[in-house]
Amino acid sequence: MNIRRFNARDSRSALALVREELGAEAVILSNRRVADGVEVVAACNLEAVEQAAAGSEQPAAVVAPPVENELGMVQLQNELANLRSLLETELQQRNWRDSAAKAPVRATLNQRLARMGFSRALSEGITDALPTSGGLEALWQRTLAALEARLLTLPDGLPGGTRVVACVGTTGVGKTSTIAKLAGRAVLSHGHEQVGLITMDQYRIGGQEQLATFATLLDVPLQSVSDGPELYAALRDFRNRRHIFVDTAGMGQRDPRLLQQIEVLRHSPIPVTVLGVLSASAGVAPTRELVHSLGRQGLSGAIITKLDEAAGVGGTLDTLIRAQLPVAYTSSGQRVPDDLQPARAGELIALAADWLRQRRRADAVPSSRAGMTAMAS
Numbered sequence: 566m567n568i569r570r571f572n573a574r575d576s577r578s579a580l581a582l583v584r585e586e587l588g589a590e591a592v593i594l595s596n597r598r599v600a601d602g603v604e605v606v607a608a609c610n611l612e613a614v615e616q617a618a619a620g621s622e623q624p625a626a627v628v629a630p631p632v633e634n635e636l637g638m639v640q641l642q643n644e645l646a647n648l649r650s651l652l653e654t655e656l657q658q659r660n661w662r663d664s665a666a667k668a669p670v671r672a673t674l675n676q677r678l679a680r681m682g683f684s685r686a687l688s689e690g691i692t693d694a695l696p697t698s699g700g701l702e703a704l705w706q707r708t709l710a711a712l713e714a715r716l717l718t719l720p721d722g723l724p725g726g727t728r729v730v731a732c733v734g735t736t737g738v739g740k741t742s743t744i745a746k747l748a749g750r751a752v753l754s755h756g757h758e759q760v761g762l763i764t765m766d767q768y769r770i771g772g773q774e775q776l777a778t779f780a781t782l783l784d785v786p787l788q789s790v791s792d793g794p795e796l797y798a799a800l801r802d803f804r805n806r807r808h809i810f811v812d813t814a815g816m817g818q819r820d821p822r823l824l825q826q827i828e829v830l831r832h833s834p835i836p837v838t839v840l841g842v843l844s845a846s847a848g849v850a851p852t853r854e855l856v857h858s859l860g861r862q863g864l865s866g867a868i869i870t871k872l873d874e875a876a877g878v879g880g881t882l883d884t885l886i887r888a889q890l891p892v893a894y895t896s897s898g899q900r901v902p903d904d905l906q907p908a909r910a911g912e913l914i915a916l917a918a919d920w921l922r923q924r925r926r927a928d929a930v931p932s933s934r935a936g937m938t939a940m941a942s
């Protein structure tokens with residue numbers, strides 16, 4: 566096998582060279598553009614050519630070993646695959662450039678929403694419905710207003726008539742603290758004799774002691790239960806109390822025991838409002854997984870905790886808007902009960918927008934410093 570590389574001004578001249586040097590039976594292995602024209606790699610079977618020249622009965626074209634042709638074919642396929650992926654990338658970029666060129670304001674709005682953590686589906690649903698004319702900042706305000714309208718909240722934190730509230734969620738998101746804060750608020754509004762606490766957390770060492778300390782501080786009774794019948798009995802014991810708060814054990818979002826706990830709560834003869842506690846600082850992936858797996862069948866609403874520690878809240882809000890799950894409360898600190906507030910959609914969206922402003926400011930700092938350095942040098 567004789568493999569050679571040919572450089573020429575264009576493909577036609579390169580092929581002429583190949584034919585001249587290697588004969589008509591040469592196989593083209595690759596063909597690419599180089600700075601000063603094209604480069605072709607070609608091969609021919611010398612043995613076959615020699616046999617043909619010596620008057621062999623076998624024609625050269627027939628003796629080309631199939632293995633070599635296969636090699637050429639594989640290379641050709643690889644090159645085609647590369648070409649296809651290059652073309653796809655180029656088309657995608659062109660699509661984005663086209664839409665940015667056609668509707669630069671809308672593209673900027675979508676980019677801002679993406680940086681805040683909102684999904685493309687939600688963002689485009691909102692920006693596509695905006696008028697086609699208008700300044701960027703005016704349309705941005707309309708985008709934020711549309712987000713606010715889509716974010717559901719529960720009036721004053723809980724639906725009217727709610728007596729029993731349970732907090733469920735993954736480990737360490739702030740369930741027990743939230744129960745203490747809710748109980749603290751209820752004691753302040755209605756007095757300690759109107760409040761009862763129940764814990765279903767039999768797993769975490771110290772979990773019950775943590776709530777027992779709060780119960781003592783608030784002067785409210787606490788019952789510890791380990792299954793459905795015990796829970797239902799405790800709820801009956803507290804039948805004369807206006808507010809009962811149920812703490813649960815934290816589980817991984819894929820742990821089947823999380824669903825079992827929710828089933829027990831959902832099947833209670835005394836209705837229980839089950840709220841999913843979501844930590845804004847935990848990253849959006851576990852939140853999304855939890856909300857998707859429990860959905861509106863499992864949860865009546867959500868409480869967003871650790872807003873004070875989070876790097877953003879857009880992803881969490883996106884998950885809740887798309888699941889149509891209302892936010893009952895938000896928590897932004899450890900103080901009981903002060904750091905728990907009934908959720909306000911406008912404030913949450915404003916907070917998400919504020920984070921974006923901070924990020925843009927932070928991004929702008931290094932580049933202006935770089936500019937100053939460049940000017941100084």
Ligand SMILES: Nc1nc2c(ncn2[C@@H]2O[C@H](COP(=O)(O)OP(=O)(O)OP(=O)(O)O)[C@@H](O)[C@H]2O)c(=O)[nH]1
Binds near residue numbers: 737871
């Ligand atoms: N910064 C901040 N910390 C919080 C907030 N809410 C709860 N925490 C803290 O988060 C930690 C865990 O809170 P817990 O209430 O024990 O969490 P949990 O979900 O009951 O945890 P497990 O029962 O182990 O699943 C504690 O140190 C709380 O003080 C909040 O809004 N902001």
Ligand SMILES: [Mg+2]
Binds near residue numbers: 742
């Ligand atoms: Mg706990």
